[in-house]
Amino acid sequence: MSHDPFALFADWYAEARASEPNDSNAMALATADAEGHPSVRMVLLKGHGPNGFVFYTNRESQKAAELAENAHAALLFHWKSLRRQIRIQGPVSLVSDAESDAYFASRSRDSQLGAWASDQSRPLDERATFEKRFEEVKARFEGGDVPRPPHWGGYRVTPTRIEFWLDREHRLHERRVFTRTDSGWDMGMLYP
Incomplete structure (x- = not known):
């Protein structure tokens, strides 16, 4: 395996x-609120590199509220x-408005409209309410570009620890862990 965790991630991600x-x-994105109550859900990776791992969401969602209270998260990729x-573990920060705008512009129009129509993580009385809101937003932006909603944008997890796990026969797995230091990355191995 590589001694550079970002190069190794890029190789494994390309294979996946x-x-x-x-x-x-x-x-999987794991967060915790100020009291330490955990929550986990699936999100999509939209950027990665030495500066971190990026995903996008409604900044008024449950995950956003938890990140506002406790700006640390864990990520898990599992390619069965x-x-x-x-x-991956580390602190979380907001990506720039310019980066959020650029990614939002790359999304399908219906995904853009959905970001305006959804009050993510809030109670919904019935599906028809959401569908009606979607149609209202669609009419509002008919014939023009759909701007990024002010409550929607990206987050970056800047890793302090990255662990690579490789399945081996008889549960004799291989685990390699990288821990960030002031001078770079320390690499070690863990028992399976």
């Missing part, structure tokens, strides 16, 4: 993109067909 049948960029997983 080529072989996973659905949402190879899906990752490759028999691999990657765990």
Whole structure:
């Protein structure tokens, strides 16, 4: 394995993109509120590199509220067909408005409209209410560009720890862990 966690991530991610049948960029995002109550859900990775791992969401959602109270998170990629997983932990920050605008502009129009129509994580009386709001937003922006809603944008997890797990026969797995230091990354191994 590489001694550079970002190069290793890029290699594994490229293999997953080529072989996973659905949402190879899906990752579990774990957050906790100010009292330490955990919550986990699946989100999609939309950018990665030495500066961190980026996802986008409604900044009024439950996950956003938890990140506002406790700006640390954990990510988990699990690619069953490759028999691999990657765990990432670190502090979370907002991505710039320019970066959020650029990504939002790349989304399908219906996804853009959905970001305006949804009060993510809030109670919904019935599906028809959401569908009506979607049609209202669609009419509002008919014939023009759909701007990024002010309550929608990206988050970046800047890793302090990255663990690569490789499945081996008889549960004799291989685990390699990278921990950020002031001078770079320390690499070690863990018992399976």
